[in-house]
Amino acid sequence: MKYYKDYDLEDFLQDDSFRRWVIGEADATEGLWEEIVRLYPDKKVIMQQARELITTWREHAAIVTDQQLEDQVQRILHTTQAGVEAPARRVVWRKWLSAAAVVTLVAGLGGAFWWKSEQTGNGTGHRQAYVPESSKALQEVVNTTGTAMKVGLPDGSKVSLAPAGRISYAADFVHDKKREVFLSGEAFFDVTKDPQNPFFVYANGLVTRVLGTSFLVKATDTNVEVLVRSGRVSVLPLKDIENPTDRNTELLLTPNQQAIFSVKDNVVSKSITNMPLELIKPDAEAGFVFENQPVSKVFSALEKVYGIPIVYDAAVMEKCSLRVELSNEPFFTKLDIITQTLGAAYRVSDGQVVISSEGCR
Amino acid sequence: MEQDLERWKRFKDGDAAVFEDMIRGEFRALFEYGSRFVHDRDTLNDCIHDLFASLWDRRHFLVDTDKIRPYLLKSLRNRLLKEIERTNPLTPFEAWHENLDAEEGIENRLISTETDERRKRQIGTVLHSLTPRQREIIHLKFFENLSHEQIAGVLDISRPAVANLLSQALRLFRDKWQTILPSLLMILIG
Structure with a gap:
């Protein structure tokens, strides 16, 4: 003891x-x-x-009632005693079944699928597997007007559909723990947060996945662009979903970052939006006014407000300090002013800003 | 464990009654373990169904075991991982360090009594902040009462790795716990 x-x-x-x-x-x-x-x-x-x-x-353990237990035991015994289909094959069989169901669905709905007539080949076969399996009717919204059109989705999410844009979704919106929307054209999404049922946008071979956030998807014949306003989204070529071993192609996007998907090459690349927005307001008093401040302070203020990582060599730029007064200029103008003052340069790479400088004396 | 070996052999000889007893006796443990990482009951039921059906089909080719429970847990685990892989090739958002709302999840839905709901919610929050792997090892240790060796077998890792993972999970749990401790103590003492 x-x-x-x-x-x-x-x-x-x-x-x-x-x-x-x-x-x-x-x-x-x-x-x-x-x-x-x-x-x-x-x-x-x-x-x-x-x-x-x-x-x-x-x-906290999951509860199995006596009745549920009995049902499941009987189900297993039924399978083994009847000597029916071996289980290893059952899963595959089910896959075939759902593929068959989808084919019927497509045939039955005919022209109701926007992508059927508009899009050829790319990703269509893959997308079929992601169409809700039950033959629930799909709602389709087409913006034939000349201005953006507001569309409310059944889960409370809001879509601003650009002229000539089309979206479709299952009337029975939450399906298999997914909320799924098919897009052609351009739309801005403001998605209601629901971590249990992630939200997917399928657009010309690119899958965008979100929890709750706002972002823009722009699908053309050659490209799909995804621009993130708030929250986080991930994007992945639809083809790579079929090949689960290859996960490297999934990209996580944070606010003010942008993914561009090339339909032809089936490749996604990451960048920064043309006009990054302030995610939070700069400190009320100081704002972007820096009076002989080390450059690290200026960069971290920018990072904080725009949420865009700024990469630089802190050792080389250690002696760089800055007197600069910035206010409402766009992000890249601010960067121009700062780098030109310092005699430095910047480039955008992989969703980050990379500063190159030879240091200051 | 002698009994386990005996039961296992009779099952392999095609004794349907032993097989039925085995399903009845192990189903809940399998379901509870599986629910730690698959929240969809139908999927879980399907996987357990497939597991037993495949055991029956392949019974002549199975090796002997004197530890039926750990053997089944491991088999189910492999199945579930394959199933998750198949149906969800996307990286979970948690892996991107997205903080999921701790209110969500099976843990909370299953809390029914109102009296100490607050306490449970707080503990639930702590449990929820553990990674799936940490939750899994805590489950095997404190729910299934498996030994370090048995856990090593189920997870297919070495015994030192089990000790390491477990102490990590517990340390994390204790640290998180400490932050909710003040309010908790009032309930426990009061």
């Missing part, structure tokens, strides 16, 4: 006998833990924590 006085939370949790005591299982060490509480009153709180963790963890 000597070492119990040095027991910490981990030790209690890892002690088999303690765990059995907590869940009320009989144990050879009957009375031991009550004794320890008496001997080492300072251990009481830690023991209480350990007990809480174990009991809560057990309570």
Whole structure:
């Protein structure tokens, strides 16, 4: 019993006998833990924590009712006794079934699918697998007017559809834990946050996935552009979804970043939007006014407000300081002013700004 | 564990009654374990169904085991990972360090009693902030009462790696716990 006085939370949790005591299982060490509480009153709180963790963890388990258990047992026995389809093949079979269902759906709906007539080849076959499997009707919205059109989606998300843009989605919007929209043309999405049911936009071979955010998708015959205003989205060529081993093509975009997808090459690249917006207001008092400040301060202020990473060699630019007064200029104008003052240069690479400088004296 | 070996052999000989007992006896443990990383009940039921059906089909070719539970947990785990891979080739947002709302998830939906709901929600929040792998190892250790060796077998990692992962998960848990401790103590003591 000597070492119990040095027991910490981990030790209690890892002690088999303690765990059995907590869940009320009989144990050879009957009375031991009550004794320890008496001997080492300072251990009481830690023991209480350990007990809480174990009991809560057990309570958090998924519940299977007797009826559910029985149903599942019968289902398994039915399969094995009847000697039906081997399970390894069952999954594949199901895939075939859904493919068949999709083919029927496409045939049945005919022209209701915008992409059927407008788009040839690229990604269509892949997209079929992502069309909701049940033959629920698809809603289609086409903007035939000359101005942007507001569309409300069933989940509360808002879409601003540019002229000549089309979107379609299942009437039964949340399906298989996904919210899915098919887009042709240009649309700005303001997506309601719902982490349990991610939101997908399929546009000419590119899949954009979001939780809750606002962003613009612009799909033309040759390119798809995705521009992020707020939140996070990831983009991935539709073709690569079919090939799960190759995950490197998925790109995460943060605000003011932009992905450009080339339909021909099936490649996504990352950049910065032409006109980055301020994500947060600069400090009310100081704003972008810097009075002989080290350049690191200026860059970090810019990073913070626009959310765009700025990469530079801190050692080389250590002696660079700046007196500059900036206000409402666009992001890239600000960068021009700063780099020109310093005699430095910048380029945009992979969604970041890279500063090159020979240092200051 | 002698009993396990005996049961396993009878199942391999095609004893349907033993097989049925095995399904009945192991189903809940498998479901509970699986629910730690697959939240969709239908998918989970399908995977467990496939697991048992395939065991039955291949029973003549199976190796002997004297630890049925860990054996089944490991088989289910492999199946579930394949299933997740197949249906969701996208990187989970959590992996991009997106902070999911801790209110979400199966943990919270299953909390029913109102009396100590607050306490449970706080602990649930802490549990939720663990990575799936950390949750998994805590489950195997404190729910299934598996030994380090058995966990090593299920996860296909070395025993030191199990010890390491477990202590990591626990340290994280304790640190997170500390931040909610003040309010918690009031409930426990009060």
